[in-house]
Amino acid sequence: MTTSARRAPARVPQEERSRAMRSRLLVATVECLVEHGWAGTSTTLVSQRAGVSRGAQLHHFPTKNDLVLAAVEHVTLAREDDLVGLVRAGAGRTRAVLAALAELYTGPLFTAALELWVAARTDPALHEAVVELEARVGRDAHRRTVEALGIDEAAPGNRELVQATLDLVRGLGLATTLTDDAGRRAHILDRWAAVLDAELVRPEGVLP
């Protein structure tokens, strides 16, 4: 993104510049939320950080709510793609899926999403949009986790174990926003991986 921003503007087609600008705004929004929290994040601050004019920012995202909702959705889907998508079948597969999920739920993106969730709790207009966003993003995370684990979701008890896994990493993520205890987290995930390998129903002959 930095490279593309440094290119002579005349050489970059309008559409590509617009996409790069949008992307810079979304990344800057997540950074702002992590550093300054919901109350300390403003569209002005984000525009400055992204190096995007106020007019262009308002064109892409008219309000702070628009900007934050788009940022959390865009970055979440991109990160889920990156991480869970990389896991391959073989020994240690379950633990690798858990490591990828934990990375996703203990990083800056989770912190930004947490600021959004908490703000939405006491803001009815924002609440509706966040519930809808979370349903979409949650379904995506669930589907990718099922794929990454290589399991059949219809087998009895599998769905609940995948949901429990996502709730577990969300809980770990919340604890991490206060103190990052990676050692504690690793032990819990080791044990959780052993539980999943013992309890998940897999197609016959298919190993983790």
Next chain:
Amino acid sequence: MTTSARRAPARVPQEERSRAMRSRLLVATVECLVEHGWAGTSTTLVSQRAGVSRGAQLHHFPTKNDLVLAAVEHVTLAREDDLVGLVRAGAGRTRAVLAALAELYTGPLFTAALELWVAARTDPALHEAVVELEARVGRDAHRRTVEALGIDEAAPGNRELVQATLDLVRGLGLATTLTDDAGRRAHILDRWAAVLDAELVRPEGVLP
């Protein structure tokens, strides 16, 4: 508490009145955080809600941070006492412990604590106090959960399963602040209770 507040003040000894006032302030603080969030909670609002004079409130809790930290600690310890302490040995014990924990982590107290955690993330002075408070409250929750499950924590893998259980209910609590999906939660906890009964190491001859 309401009853005690309605008694003729002259008949109530000073110490008892002071304790009742303190308790009303702490309960009102949790209610304010749930309704208005961190930013919308002020010591003035809490005093009004508790029916306590500004002077008395300042005497008990000089700052908003003092008030909120005391409220979250006081109410958490009292609730843990109430809930997990009631679980008895016998069939369905594990599921009953999970139900008690889920009630604790999906109620108003969790919401108030969440507002405090998120505020503390970007406020260094508050952060230090919250990390210390969470360590204390977390140890208490862990100890009570071990007792309620009737397990030996030193048996291999048990500690991690208890920690995972507490992280799981924290994750469920976070999801509940947006949408209260009690049905989804019940299925996950049913499955998790079965996993715990299969995976927890119990002393020989001791059933859940």
